[in-house]
Amino acid sequence: MPFPTRLVLLVICWLPMAALADGSLSAEREQELETLLYQDCGSCHGMTLRGGLGPALPKSRMNAYSREGLAALILNGVAGTAMPGWAGLLSQEEARWLADHLQNDNPLDE
């Protein structure tokens, strides 16, 4: 094959994604992200976000960051702590969705 199909697909898929920015995640993917947040992030931060080995993630604490800053923290992790960078598993947009959820739809309104 003269041109790698996967690369073509990647480029085709990437362009509209980047252009649309927010709101282009499927409802199904958003549901998966919500499950990831409460169940998997919950292993350290608690399923109710009240903390465990990792700190609690109340709304006030989440809003001490900008949305972009929080998304970057999720993607890059926190050096010297158990918080891994999730860039290998999440896209920028997905991290932004999680940040937005933590800042605005956070059940721990403290």
Next chain:
Amino acid sequence: MAVFPRTLRKPLAAVALLAVLAGCQATPQAELRGTGDLGVVVERATGSLAVVDTSHHRILDRVEGLGDLSHASVKFSRDARYAFVFGRDGGLSRVDLLSGEITHRVMQSGNSIGGAISQDGSLVAVANYEPGGVKVFDSETLEAVAEIPATYRDENGEVQRSKVVGLVDAPGNRFVYSLFEAGEIHMLDMREGAPDVTRFREIGEAPYDALIGPNGRYYIAGLFGEDGLALLDLWHPEAGVQRILPDYGRGEERLPVYKMPHLEGWAMAGDEAWLPAVGRHEVLLADSDDWSLVERIAVHGQPIFVMSRPDERQVWVNFAHPDNNVVQVIDTESREIVATLEPGEAVLHMEFTPRGEQVWISARDSDRVVVYDTHTLEEVTRLDSESPSGIFFTDRAHRIGL
């Protein structure tokens, strides 16, 4: 109607109430049966416990009202009738497996991570994150017996409290646990009634979990802050804590670890320990005499639990997100992967039946528990369960460290 003096009315009412309650308890809600083939499945989203019968693959009962059960764990009384449920929200509950009732429940801290039952079965200890420390309760009444704050001095000389992790029971009515922030291992001796704590300092940075071997001799803590493991030989505590497996950890690349491996499930098979690598897609094999690394076995993802079938011929492995829909089976003799199974989405835990002919596996996001025959590696049955996580069978009641 007889008129009772005022001072007697309340006690009489109390007696009447007790009689009613006793009547309720005497109601044969449950069949007359043993508990040796029972167990529980933690349903973390609903905060409930499914009581299961492993002989007939049935859910006998569902116990609700147990609070936040994310990362909840369970121990059993020595008569294997009662389950002690340690909730994340600090709740400690004692559940009667036969009647399905919560006989006692206390909110004993703000945030806890698990517990242990003493060798003689009389005490239940809980590891707390907030406030950091250990609390000990009478296993029949859940009345408080002792509280041991996990204090240490930080680099400024200030007294701080540390989160407690890796709490296990040890022979001699002792408990052993680790202090996450302090980097210490503490041994709590309850033989004399009053708590007697021995501290082991500077055991390594950020111990995050620990295990005790099946004979109760070695206590091993995993370190988040550095490579290697901290080992305390309980036959020779005077020798202090030593470092083993210096290569164990994330290594120089500092790989992202999406979920820390659990140490409790560590498999000991023959003279070898099978353990989950941290971050790497490997199961490690170590010589349990000198704790040297024998072999690295490539597996499907970042391993979480590495558990040996009771006959030690197989080791079963599950994985962290995003590879958590798979379970692999390794033959301990050939050290080859003999099966890759897909029980469902988000496999969290595996529990063997007491003699290991079957294994129960929880698939959280598929809302089911799948039972496999460990010889044919075929599925036997599946049970509906909402967000199942930990599975615990009553044979743990009679095993050190479980």
